[in-house]
Amino acid sequence: MECHEDFISYLDSDTSLKILECLDDPADLVRVTCVSRSLRQSVIANGLCKQLCLRMFPQLSRVAFVVELNEQGGKQHAEVGSSNSMEWLVLQREHRVFSYLSKALMSSVAMNCIAKTIGASSTDNFPQESIDHTLEPRDVIGGRYSYWSSNGQSNPNVPETLTYELVSQICLITEINIRPFEAYFQLGSPIYSASSVRFKMGHPKASLDAVDDELFVWTYTSPEFPMSQENKLQTFKLPEPVLCIGGILQIELLGRVQRQEMDGLLYICVSHVQVLGGSLSPPFNVEILQPSGIFVLKRDQLASEEPKIVRDIRRLVTILQARGAGVLEWDQDDDDIYDSDPEYAL
Known part of the structure; x- marks a missing residue:
């Protein structure tokens, strides 16, 4: 019990990946990224949040790429660097977008x-x-x-x-x-x-x-x-x-x-x-690329990262306006999980 080493570091990459692919709840993947640096890198490098979203919603297979909009409303660009660092920035962006998307999908109000x-x-x-x-x-x-x-x-x-x-x-x-x-x-x-x-x-x-x-x-x-x-x-x-x-x-x-x-x-x-x-809009939107029909998935960071109490009030207002329609399950603890990760901290 006194040893706090990461057990994943003792496994080969294929074995650790198979373990992580067994997770079928987006919140669990976010929890995993908070456990250790090696787990976080494995989740991001293998695009596990994106893969899980695709399994849950096959319609996302038509995503060409994802874009984040910064606080000024412009596109978030990758920094200049090596091809490996550029690729890692793209993987990080996809991880963030699909993580927030999975959260929005699981907490939608009817x-x-x-x-x-x-x-x-x-x-x-x-x-x-x-x-x-x-x-x-x-x-x-x-x-x-x-x-x-x-x-x-x-x-x-x-x-x-x-x-x-x-x-x-x-x-x-x-x-x-x-x-x-x-x-x-x-x-x-x-x-x-x-x-x-x-x-x-x-x-x-x-x-x-x-x-x-x-x-x-x-x-x-x-x-x-x-x-x-x-x-x-x-x-x-x-x-x-x-x-x-x-x-x-x-x-x-x-x-x-x-x-x-x-x-x-x-x-x-x-x-x-x-x-x-x-x-899902805001904070998500899409741009259909004609004539192929594939689309760009866009996430507005400003809309995503509003204070938690504002999100809670917005959901309450939506519920009250739903004219008696049922409410999809919303677990408040899951909000805390996303916010606890430095990647998602407000």
């Missing part, structure tokens, strides 16, 4: 991440039945029913899409909630749901002047979820949380089940849509 609508594949009566109405949770506004309606079709297999812009270009999405519309004003109060739904996330290719698949690059497509013909907010939880890079989400409504008695055509109508998750 909120509705829709910023605005982009468009629908079709609309029966515009603007009375436009996609904009799906952002409103109330059934009736100003004495009028609030919902989106597709055009009528005789073929039940004709799909529809609703496309939204999220609150930032980098969001962690956990579930999408949809309430089909029940037409109380029609005989029998029919519910115009779809048979199933599927979700796509990605980024625009160019402008968003029109809704067309050619304008978007989809980097994630969910499994297909069955939809019930019920007038309630139906929850579609993703198999794993998804990092939406580019800030675009599209809902595919597949299969028509309800025929309108007036014209005999099949419609899909949606009353309300929620996209639950958390925004």
Whole structure:
């Protein structure tokens, strides 16, 4: 017990690396870097924080490189020196960025991440039945029913899409909630749901002047979820949380089940849509590199390194504004772990 030597120094590099790769909690990796200099160098040199983030969120595999912004808002440049020192500075920067990113991913607060609508594949009566109405949770506004309606079709297999812009270009999405519309004003109060739904996330290719698949690059497509013909907010939880890079989400409504008695055509109508998750901006942002679709991950140091009490108040305000949405787990002790490392000290 009187010996305080680092046991890692007695292991060969492959063995120590295999041990460290067994860690599956980002906070544990940060703890390891506080134990000894050799452990810290091993974690940074092997990019273990980046590897763990990639395992948790495969969408990060499209990161070309990372950039840190200093307090003046400019890019942080490496100092002049040997190629080895330059490489080490790059590894240190990646370690810092992905460490803070993993912390942000694990402590995100659940909120509705829709910023605005982009468009629908079709609309029966515009603007009375436009996609904009799906952002409103109330059934009736100003004495009028609030919902989106597709055009009528005789073929039940004709799909529809609703496309939204999220609150930032980098969001962690956990579930999408949809309430089909029940037409109380029609005989029998029919519910115009779809048979199933599927979700796509990605980024625009160019402008968003029109809704067309050619304008978007989809980097994630969910499994297909069955939809019930019920007038309630139906929850579609993703198999794993998804990092939406580019800030675009599209809902595919597949299969028509309800025929309108007036014209005999099949419609899909949606009353309300929620996209639950958390925004990572600030302090993180992305820059999509066209036409490759790879992106630059940017971290704003000034936003990352605000005083701890300010972070706590910001989280509390976000929780209070979440309109009853659940809160992802936040362990205050993990904040202390990051702050205890001189690399992360405020």
